[in-house]
Amino acid sequence: MLEVKDVTKTFGETQVLKRISLSCVPGDVALLVGANGTGKSTLLRVAAGLSRPDAGTVGRSTDRIGFLSHHLFLYARLSVRENLKLFASARGATGADDMIERLELSNVVGRPLGELSKGMQARVGIARAFLGHPDLLLLDEPTSNLDEKGTAILLSEIQRRQFETDGRCVTLLATHDLHRVSSIATRAIVLADGKVFSDSGSGAPPATITRVLDRYREVNR
Amino acid sequence: MTPTLFPLITLTTLVLLGIAQFFIFMVVPNEQVMGAVQRVFYFHVAAALACYAAFFVVFVASVSYLTSRNKKHDILSVAAGEVGFVLCTIVLITGMIWGHSAWNTWFRWEEPRLVTFLVLWLIFLSFTVLRNFGEPTKTAVHGSILGILGAASVPLVYLSIKLLPQSARLHPEVVEHGGLRDASYWQAFGISVVGMLLLCALLVWVRYRIGRAEDRARLSAREDMTYDA
Amino acid sequence: MIHWLRTFGILVRKEWRLEWRGKELFTLLACNAVLFSVLVGAGVSSAVLDERAVEKIYPMLLWVVFMLSTTTSVTRFNEQELEGRGFEGLLLSGVSGAQMYLSKIVIMTIFFSLSFVFLALLLSLALDKDVSGVFGSLCCVGVGASSALAALLALLAAVASTSKLKGILLPIISIPVLFPVFLGGMEMTTELVVNGALADGSPWPVVLLCAATLYVVAGINLFEMAIRE
Numbered sequence: 001m002l003e004v005k006d007v008t009k010t011f012g013e014t015q016v017l018k019r020i021s022l023s024c025v026p027g028d029v030a031l032l033v034g035a036n037g038t039g040k041s042t043l044l045r046v047a048a049g050l051s052r053p054d055a056g057t058v059g060r061s062t063d064r065i066g067f068l069s070h071h072l073f074l075y076a077r078l079s080v081r082e083n084l085k086l087f088a089s090a091r092g093a094t095g096a097d098d099m100i101e102r103l104e105l106s107n108v109v110g111r112p113l114g115e116l117s118k119g120m121q122a123r124v125g126i127a128r129a130f131l132g133h134p135d136l137l138l139l140d141e142p143t144s145n146l147d148e149k150g151t152a153i154l155l156s157e158i159q160r161r162q163f164e165t166d167g168r169c170v171t172l173l174a175t176h177d178l179h180r181v182s183s184i185a186t187r188a189i190v191l192a193d194g195k196v197f198s199d200s201g202s203g204a205p206p207a208t209i210t211r212v213l214d215r216y217r218e219v220n221r
Numbered sequence: 222m223t224p225t226l227f228p229l230i231t232l233t234t235l236v237l238l239g240i241a242q243f244f245i246f247m248v249v250p251n252e253q254v255m256g257a258v259q260r261v262f263y264f265h266v267a268a269a270l271a272c273y274a275a276f277f278v279v280f281v282a283s284v285s286y287l288t289s290r291n292k293k294h295d296i297l298s299v300a301a302g303e304v305g306f307v308l309c310t311i312v313l314i315t316g317m318i319w320g321h322s323a324w325n326t327w328f329r330w331e332e333p334r335l336v337t338f339l340v341l342w343l344i345f346l347s348f349t350v351l352r353n354f355g356e357p358t359k360t361a362v363h364g365s366i367l368g369i370l371g372a373a374s375v376p377l378v379y380l381s382i383k384l385l386p387q388s389a390r391l392h393p394e395v396v397e398h399g400g401l402r403d404a405s406y407w408q409a410f411g412i413s414v415v416g417m418l419l420l421c422a423l424l425v426w427v428r429y430r431i432g433r434a435e436d437r438a439r440l441s442a443r444e445d446m447t448y449d450a
Numbered sequence: 451m452i453h454w455l456r457t458f459g460i461l462v463r464k465e466w467r468l469e470w471r472g473k474e475l476f477t478l479l480a481c482n483a484v485l486f487s488v489l490v491g492a493g494v495s496s497a498v499l500d501e502r503a504v505e506k507i508y509p510m511l512l513w514v515v516f517m518l519s520t521t522t523s524v525t526r527f528n529e530q531e532l533e534g535r536g537f538e539g540l541l542l543s544g545v546s547g548a549q550m551y552l553s554k555i556v557i558m559t560i561f562f563s564l565s566f567v568f569l570a571l572l573l574s575l576a577l578d579k580d581v582s583g584v585f586g587s588l589c590c591v592g593v594g595a596s597s598a599l600a601a602l603l604a605l606l607a608a609v610a611s612t613s614k615l616k617g618i619l620l621p622i623i624s625i626p627v628l629f630p631v632f633l634g635g636m637e638m639t640t641e642l643v644v645n646g647a648l649a650d651g652s653p654w655p656v657v658l659l660c661a662a663t664l665y666v667v668a669g670i671n672l673f674e675m676a677i678r679e
Contacts, residue, residue, distance in 0.1 A: 067538075071538070078471075092457075344627060354615045362676065373668065
């Protein structure tokens, strides 16, 4: 479960989040959409505890967080295996080898991360985020460097986590890539100007999600 | 803070400093060996004590900012840091004036307290530089960290300089050795110290109020931008 | 506790690998040592100092060069964390800032100590001052001072690496605070070079220990605040 209450966050002169409140229940696969600068990334960072809110509170029922952003949270000089082993050991988890196989990274496993293509680096980032059986997935534009196959792997990993947790995993996925990821969504949340603009609610039927997303597209046209 | 308190403290400070000047230049007799230059002692020691007080405020405000993240505490630590820097400069300059008269040289590395204040001055300087060139979103936290480190190092800096073999006991131990024989010396000294401490508090307060006003201006500018949008 | 130690071990290995693959700190420290030694050698030869003067100037030059070389080289050490923001991945994985900080100290101490030994040798060549008789003790002093230096610089490098001035800021904010380490190192080296051994009851090892303790306590408590947003 994730409970964001009245959170405000300011960077320098810009107030990015304006008393935003949001509650996610187990099983939510929520799409977080909004134009650039509406606070999606900041909201995810605050929700993960990486960024301290100026005001308001964040409540989480778990510390096992899978976080993905355009920063890979990896070390360019370490090899793919060394990176994944490092983060797995830090979590006291195993399964790095398993993850390498599932994300089809076996061919590049000994190469330094910095020498890989952006797409392959993004896959390693996904492997890192899904290590240690996370119960809360906070994914910030995870498909931006991924090809079709990479996107398919990502979506199947999200669904795998749902399956492994008996549908209790919470996923919050910020994206502009609606046509590729909306198939797995059970909720859509639209942000505008640091606040929730509209929300389909948890477990919304596809038609409601489509309506919310269509409305967002219309406003941003 | 009550609106009457500020003019009251300002007035008290000005009166005390005025009386101190009167005592220093009109009442206190010339010192036998040093002559008129000895009068710089009253500014020198008072500024040094105020400087230590400023360091203490930086330390407390920095710790309390890091624990509470209350912006006011950060503004207070900036204010005390800047005022401390100015006071430290005064201590150095008056110390050098004294030194030139007593030892015929502006600066002596054998003089532990003068060297200590030079290092403290550098610590205040680095604090001010970091405040001005730090990453804007992290300046408050980073400034507080340096504030804590700088203030916590002061006793060790003083001790290590005092332990140097070349550190002769050049510093006149006026107060400890009962050097102020005439009663007027004591009166002038007491009033100078209280006046300077009050001046330090007043300057910190003024700088704090400026900081708060700047902060409020930033906030209202932000609200205006939101309103326009 | 076992998990803590295991994670700590993994982090030390990670720091070692990052540095060993990039060899940036290593290169900067080595190049600085060579560069400064050449400058010092040329400068001292033109000053035509006698043997007695060189004996006294060796410790001072060693420590001035060592402090400048380390404080100007180390910012890069923290920048690898910022490039891919690996530290945030570690924080999310349950690693504490204190563990990260301590692992950095271990690696920095190793590199600083190596750099000290290299520099001590180079300067003894440049100044034609034989230190072979006290080399073992000199290395011990170097390792002790390196650990204190690493304890402070690991913390302040995190502060400086996000600033607009980057590497240039680190010497400005660290050297004033490092004064006790500088004086302690220099005095112990002087005692070794001039007398052949540390003086009985020399206070400097205690000063160094106090400084290292102060920096480590500060670092353990403040490092995570310095790197977190």
